[in-house]
Amino acid sequence: MFVLVVGGGKVGYYLAKELIEAGHEVALMEKDPGRARAIADEIGSIVIGHDGCEGKYLGEAGANRADVVAAVTGDDEDNLVICQMAKHHFDVPRTIARVNNPKNEALFRHLGVDELISPTRMILGSIEQDIPVHELLHLAALGENELELIEAHLQAGSPAIGKAPRDLSIPDGCSLFAVIRDGVATPLRPDTIMLEGDKVIAIGKQECTDLLHDQLIGDPEITQTAGA
Amino acid sequence: MKIVIVGCGRVGAAMAELYDATGHDVVIVDSSTSAFDRLPDGFRGRAVRGDGTDEDVLRKAGTEGADVFLALTEGDNRNTMAAQLAAEALGVGKSIAKLNDPVRASAYADLGIATLCRTGLMLDAVNAYLGLPVSGLPGMQAPTGHHPGAAHDEGATGHEPIVAVTAIPSGQEA
Numbered sequence: 211m212f213v214l215v216v217g218g219g220k221v222g223y224y225l226a227k228e229l230i231e232a233g234h235e236v237a238l239m240e241k242d243p244g245r246a247r248a249i250a251d252e253i254g255s256i257v258i259g260h261d262g263c264e265g266k267y268l269g270e271a272g273a274n275r276a277d278v279v280a281a282v283t284g285d286d287e288d289n290l291v292i293c294q295m296a297k298h299h300f301d302v303p304r305t306i307a308r309v310n311n312p313k314n315e316a317l318f319r320h321l322g323v324d325e326l327i328s329p330t331r332m333i334l335g336s337i338e339q340d341i342p343v344h345e346l347l348h349l350a351a352l353g354e355n356e357l358e359l360i361e362a363h364l365q366a367g368s369p370a371i372g373k374a375p376r377d378l379s380i381p382d383g384c385s386l387f388a389v390i391r392d393g394v395a396t397p398l399r400p401d402t403i404m405l406e407g408d409k410v411i412a413i414g415k416q417e418c419t420d421l422l423h424d425q426l427i428g429d430p431e432i433t434q435t436a437g438a
Numbered sequence: 439m440k441i442v443i444v445g446c447g448r449v450g451a452a453m454a455e456l457y458d459a460t461g462h463d464v465v466i467v468d469s470s471t472s473a474f475d476r477l478p479d480g481f482r483g484r485a486v487r488g489d490g491t492d493e494d495v496l497r498k499a500g501t502e503g504a505d506v507f508l509a510l511t512e513g514d515n516r517n518t519m520a521a522q523l524a525a526e527a528l529g530v531g532k533s534i535a536k537l538n539d540p541v542r543a544s545a546y547a548d549l550g551i552a553t554l555c556r557t558g559l560m561l562d563a564v565n566a567y568l569g570l571p572v573s574g575l576p577g578m579q580a581p582t583g584h585h586p587g588a589a590h591d592e593g594a595t596g597h598e599p600i601v602a603v604t605a606i607p608s609g610q611e612a
Contacts, residue, residue: 291519317493
């Protein structure tokens with residue numbers, strides 16, 4: 211496979227090295243000439259000291275015959291443009307973008323980037339498993355319909371305490387379906403009264419999360435004071 | 439018209455001043471507060487400090503419901519991303535990105551945003567003055583297509599042809 215890596219930071223550098231070791235044809239683009247030379251001294255002439263966002267240089271680097279373009283710079287806007295240019299201008303079959311701001315994931319997906327790697331999201335996901343937070347926990351993204359599996363930990367201040375799901379205005383396309391109480395998971399029925407300490411599991415579209423947050427977590431200041 | 443401008447540099451500030459003075463509803467966004475010093479004292483529009491590629495900032499600036507969105511920062515890619523956010527996520531009808539790379543300017547016009555390429559504009563302004571033929575490089579381009587959206591999910595090869603459906607007669611923006 212011919213892989214064009216754009217961005218010669220730590221990620222791009224190690225990625226290129228690993229790919230070469232695995233026997234792939236690799237070109238690495240890095241716009242900072244000093245950095246490009248330093249990498250070239252070590253891994254050879256596959257390094258192109260030009261800006262991979264620029265159409266002209268992307269073409270010269272062989273984007274039109276690349277099987278994969280991996281945009282791994284530190285800037286989301288650059289990674290988006292690299293992938294879009296690769297995909298729509300050079301017909302690259304597979305584009306991969308590093309996404310730093312998790313909020314950009316939906317836009318990148320919508321704009322046709324094939325695969326997203328979000329270090330922030332990964333670390334966040336890992337931390338959220340362990341530390342109590344007064345936010346909704348995003349447990350998983352399901353399929354390509356932007357459905358999310360969400361957990362809400364009901365703490366003092368939550369407007370849902372003492373109420374049943376049917377008393378709340380749950381947004382359309384969203385379902386509260388289980389409650390974890392004292393480590394036991396049970397289905398959440400419309401008339402189940404929710405208690406402090408409950409973990410409510412919901413499934414719904416990404417855009418429902420703000421409404422769900424209002425209904426299940428409540429005013430962040432109140433919950434923070436109460437929780438801290 | 440309601441006009442949101444990202445980037446309060448010379449061009450952004452001049453446009454904000456002009457549109458404000460001619461009775462339009464203007465919001466200008468920049469990541470640096472000192473950039474707003476370029477605005478005139480009598481500016482009646484709104485200035486919002488923030489990153490123009492951040493969807494929340496753009497919402498705060500009232501991009502949803504704006505008629506025109508102009509991305510005029512120094513960075514081609516920042517402009518491209520901001521303009522696409524405005525067009526695709528926030529439903530702005532006329533979204534314009536300043537793009538100094540002619541290749542990207544044409545490519546993104548094909549992907550549904552209007553592009554403004556200084557390289558072509560300047561060359562042809564000089565050529566017109568010198569009586570030389572036009573360069574053929576893009577200047578102000580109306581969208582010539584729209585981006586294939588989530589269509590990549592279905593495509594086995596990953597590539598979908600770009601279909602021109604939203605072409606606006608050129609000159610309408612000028």
